[in-house]
Structure formats: C-alpha cells, structure tokens
Amino acid sequence: MSAGRSGGSARERRQGLWLTLLLLPLALLWLAPLYLMAVFATQPDEAILSASVPLRPGGELLANLSRIVEIARFDRALANSVLVALAYALLSAGLSSLAGYAFARYSFRGKGALFGLLVATLTVPYAVVIIPQYVLVARDLSLANTLIAVVVPPLFNALGVLFMRQTFLGLPQEIVEAARLDGASELRIFLRIALPLVRPALAALFIILFLASWNNYLWPLLVAPDPAARTAPVALGSLITVNSVPPWGALMSGATLMTVPMVALFVFLQRQFVSGITAGAVK
Template sequence: MTVQTQPPTAELARLSARRAQSRRLGSSVLLHAALIPLALLFLAPLYLMVVFSTHPETAIFSPAPPLAPGGAFRENFQQLQADTNFLRTLLNSVVIASVYTAVSMLLTSMAGYAFSKFNFAGRNVLFGLILATLTIPSFVTIIPQFILVARDLHLSNTYWAVILPTLANTIGIFYMRQAFQTVPDDLLHAARIDGASEWRTFWQVALPVVRPALAALAILLFLASWNDYLWPLIVLTQKDSYTMPVALGTLVGLTRVSWGALMVGTTIATLPFLALFLALQRHFVAGIAGGAVKD
C-alpha cells in the first residue's frame, strides 16, 4: 500500500513566498533597465548645459565637445553680466515670480474655497464661465491687455505690469476648488460653532488641510511666472526692467549667439526653481494626486 504525503503547509508558504519574491525581483530589474536609460536621456541636456557653461565657445563647437567641466565659467558669467546686466534681471525675475506666486495662491485659494463650500446663486454658471476662459487663446487677449496695462494704467516697465494680468489664474481656481472638495464640511461647521469667523475658518482650518495642494500650486505658479517670455517681452521695453527669459533672449542675435553666456544664464536660471522644488517635493506628489480627487 502506497502512502502519499503532502508537503507541510509551512514549506508551501515558503515556496510561494520565494516565487513571489523572484517575480518581484525580475519585474524590478526590468523596470529599472527601462527607466535608467530614459532618465539618462532626459538628464543629458541638463548635464551638457552645466558643462558647456564652464567652457569657451571654441570648445563647445569643437569636433569632440567636452564632457567634463572646464574653467571658463567666470569668463562666461562676466560676458553675460556685461551683455544683459544679469544680476538685475535675476532680481527682477525673483521678485516678480515670488510676488505673483504668493498673491495668486491667496486669490485662487479664496476663490476655490468659495466655489467649493459656499452655496450662492449662479455659482455653477460663474464657475463654468471661468472655465470657459481656458478656450480663449492667449494671443487673442494680448492687444487689449496691453492697451489696459500700458496705456490706461501706465504700468509699462514695472513689476506690476507682469504680475497683475494673470493673478486670477483659472487653472489655480479649478485646482483649489477640487482640493477644498476633500475638506469635510463637518470640520468647517465645528469651527463655526466654536465661534470662528469665516476668514479664520478658511485660514486656520481649511488651508492647513490642503497644504499639499498649496505646495503643488506654488511650484506650478512659480514655474509659469519664472518661464514667462512673451508678455514680459511686450510690456517691458527698458533693459533694467527685463526678466531673465527676456534678457537671455537678447543673447541670440541675427549673426551671433553668445553660447557660453547663454549656457551660464540658463544654468543659473534653473537654480531658484530647483531650490523651491526640493523644499516642497514631499508635498508635491501628494498635492498633485489629491487636488484632482473629490471626496
């Protein structure tokens, strides 16, 4: 008589765990094998930008371009400063982007909170009209916007000429409305019952809950203002009022491009945004994911 024995349950569990671990390891290896070349492909232009900022133009356009940093960064920066008054344009960009981000975050947060938590006549119609402005090409509004800012308000060559036109950002209003949808109404009612004013409820109760969304919005608004080129080019006509993208654009002439200075300028231009992203990165992914989800 033959007796068939079954493997112990513990042994089966170990075998199953090993197979699952092997599958996960194989998937991880394949995933990294695909992602590492893609990451290098995206990082290569940034690396070459930094490297070329430290070399003279003769080295940049040599048959064998340099792949290691050189020693011409100071000379390239001096040329950049002489051609564009770069430190002044850097200050202009920092002030404009910082003020725009702070004020736009406040306005879009207040609007998003109102559209999310207040019931008033015409709320949905008004919100729909705001969203409808996304269908209007920006080029259509440039001329009337310029007439309003330059001729009527006399704001040409000032910071406010760049800051004011897009403060009430439509994307920001929509994004913050979606973020405030995740705030429980009971939490706000409890604050009001405790005697908190509507402003205090908004500032001390609702805003802290959507902090990740605010961080993501701050990065998006700062980046939009920092990289804006067309509108500052139109409304800023004096060299001392240029923002960084406009100033760097002047390095590209009809017959000559100052490549060394251009590489230095673009390298420095990435630093403030990189610092902001690193400071807020732990909130960024959560804010992007949570801002589009309605509870």
C-alpha cells in the first residue's frame, strides 16, 4: 500500500515538473513586456528610440518620475485613482453582497423576472449605455469632473451580484434558521453570520473590482478629463498626442508605477484570490 502511494506521489511530482516546464516559456513571454516597461522607465528617450533596444536598467528613473509629475500632474492622478478604486471596490462589493444575499435567501414577488433582467444586462454592450450615462451625469446632474461621477455610475455590477448569489447559495440554511430562532435580526444575520462565512469570496470580489476600477480608462476619460479630477490611466493617455512625440521614459515610469503595486498585490494574495473564486463557484 505504501509503495503504491509513493509511486503515485512520484508520478504526480513528475507531472507537476513537466507542467511547470511547459508553462515556463508562456510565463516568460507574459513577463517580457512588463520587464521591458520597467527597463524603459529607467532610460532616457534617446535610448528607448534607438535601434538597439536596452535590456538593462539605466539611471533615469527619478528623472522620468519627476518629469511625468511635472507634465501630467501624475501624483494627483495617482491619488485620485487610489481613492476611486478603493471607494468603488468597497461600495460595489457591499451592494453586490446585499443583492446576492437577497436573491439567494429571500422569496419575493417578481424575483424570477428581476433575476432574468439582471442576467439580461450582461448581454448589453457597454458602448450602448455609456453615452446616455454620460448625458445623465454630465448634463442633467452637472457632476462632470468630479470623483463622484467616476465612482457612482458603474457601481452596479451584475457579475458581482451573480457571484455573491452563488456564494450565498452554498451556505447551510440551518445556520441562518438557527440565528433566526435565537431572535437575530435579518441585518445582524447578514453582517455577523453570512458575510464572515463568505469572506474569501468577498475578498476575491473586492480584488476584481479594485483592479477593474484601477484600469478603467474610457469612463473616467469622458466624465472627468480635467487635470485635477482625472485618474492615472487618463493622465498617462494624455501624454500620447498626434502632434508630438510622447515622452516615452516618463510614460513608462508612470505605467510601471501603476503596475508594480497591482502585481505585488496579486502575488501576495493569490492564494486568497483562488480560494475565494473556488468558494464562489460551489453551490
């Protein structure tokens, strides 16, 4: 019996080794543009535009960072991005949790039709709604060039609601019923029992929403193009114009400054992220 187990474990190790060797070139291919971006962030524009592509870091990182702060107010834009992404992820995750819990645990009139409408919104292209949404926010509500206009309109996230619904469906109903028999209110059950039990899934949803807001470009570009209100992606995009050569060193330094924290966040939280995604997929 022990020989069979050791043979199986050895076979699994060999399979894992071959799989690692197979995926390693793909990982290096994915990491190559990130490495070049980080290298270009430390080079002057002349080296980046030269025929021989620099593959080693240079010494112009601080100069490029100072340059992008000067010409694009990137420090303000980066602070706006952090504020917008945190607010959006927290509020949208909270709303998705509330709606998902209601769809999973309550029966009410029109639930099926409302859930069907929720699913139907996933088939509507974003390009169809962005112009009416812009007219409503910028013209009717006069909220253009405000962080509220960047955060609030995209808060409804149908995928987040569906994800949390499936997660709450996996909770044992007996726990909720026992809390109700003990006299706990519905809000207390949601906050003290349901949410702590789905913490990994909620953390995974928060990471997804944060990254989506952090990388969002089109909506902030439309509704908040003012230098005082724009986010980091919009600030980087403003450096690329038709009539001038972009400052590639400064551009790459800003892109690196945006990318490194997100990559580090995912590397350190990948176990919780995968655990949350897996938990949310089980009913």
